[in-house]
Amino acid sequence: MTKFGLVVPTYQPILDAGRTAPELVETAVEAERLGLDSVWVGDTLARAPIDALTILGAFAARTSRVTLGTASLLPALRDPIQTANQLLSLDLLSGGRLTLAVGAGFTGRSEPEFAFARVPWPRRRARLDDIVALWRAVWRGETSFHGPVLDYDSLPVFPAPARPGGPPVWLAAHTPQALERAGRLYDGWLPYPPDPADYVSGLAGIRATASRPVTPALFATVLVEDDAERGAALLEEYCLRNYGMPADFVQRIQMQVTGSAAEVASQLREYAGAEHVLLRIASTEPKVFDEQLPRLAEVAAKLRSS
Template sequence: MNTRLGILLPTGQNQWNDARRLVDFGVRAERLGYDSVWANDTLLGPRIEPLAMLAALSTATERVTLGTATLLPAFRRPVMAAQELASLDHLSAGRLVVTVGAGFPGRSEIEYAVSEVPWERRFARLDDTVALWRALWAGERAFHGKVLRFDELPASTPSHRPGGPPIWLGGASPSALERAGRLYDGWLPYPPDPADYRAGLAEVRRAAAPAMRPVDAVTPALFVTVLVTDDAQGGERQLDAYCQATYGLPYETARTIQAMVAGPAEHVAATLARYTAAGAQHLVCRIAALSLAAQLDQLEVLAHIARPTH
């Protein structure tokens, strides 16, 4: 099976400066044969808002899937977000994938606070938000969930595709695995061990069965941070610099939480192949480089090595 290959757009402002170059980056990825281009979401640190970013890319690209990795719906009014996502689905002619999440403990609480949304019951709120979006796209005029309830909904923008864009779930906690299998169209975790990925995917598929969903109802994907370099030790130093700049954490800590790999092309390709052997069908790669020039160099290299087949 051929693995689909995606790339995350550069994030920190020192990686782009002129934001229009991010559009050029996405166009370049499409020309290099990438299958998807992704934007992420946070209120911590400067970046272009992901839905605005994907709107710009929707008319500049023709083929690639455009995705969020990961969108945090709690920061947006849910009815308005449904209209924004439906609009993106139209602008991209049905190329949108929306990965959602509820944030990361120890990091996201302040984002919830400034968004005036309670941190408590965030998972129920997330699932309700997604269900509300799907109801609005289908033309329903009322919604009653566990957290969100609307007796009267306005007529909303229908999605380009019947049922709306695919909605994936980020995360690999036991509750996330169960909810991914039962409610979502895809699963985008970042476990640091391929064995954990294999076990997690088995749980997702096990949860899909009682919901009367087919085994292939959930697209198995992987979010992975990569750096291709002939200097393995230098690569780990660059990963450390990237983790410090991105999270304020050393690489030694971040690598226990997220899938990360640096080293020669053969080593990177072999690591990615272990995840595809564990079931990952769509790799979303984040390049661990702190300048746009380095990101572009890596983009070219990665395009030639990161398509393992099995």
């Protein structure tokens, strides 16, 4: 059965609109109460966010069932050994409920973040793959690591993870090279293509060449609204506020949908094969977000019953 999760907004726009950090924790609690399967947070240095791993720790303390995840984490912005320990700690605190979607950043948007962290932009994909391999080496209790980018003659010893091998790590990317890497190096795949056919063909490509089991997931930005004009206006406002670009441009890059619960469910259903769908509400207004959350659960219920 397909699982459904909520992406909890932790960036500056919703904080500027009046949402507080404790209220974001309550959002995760409410998502669990409504029957969603997971809660996720993003990661950036560009929009003054609440730290992803810190707030996941708060989620872990207040929830008991939902998967806790990053969508997506930018590992290059953090020290890899310290991050391995933080992630292991989160996994132990949550009883093995952590899943990590990771990315290497976006050309034209992420370069300043890498500069903030004093990490070279070139070879960022190889660096990402190496960091994930290093984490797994640490979680397995290995004593050294030598990769194409990272090199450690010795590694610290940490407690054993909640699950053998540590938390699952998904790749958040959709290029042809990413499909090959997802099937060879990662436990899951999290894209957001605007065309369902690209998702279906990408998943087929992964399955044809994968050397390991790969969970197919989908990141979707949604607004459940029966009034088509209002839905389009709210989506336009969200894209301008969140990306500084109009909706028609953003929708050429990522999956976004508005409509009634039945219409949203119908469009999500076209992404055949997705086993875990991450739903991001297309609003940074607390009042609108709170109104949308139970409607999101309604979409999930329709898809589960179909």
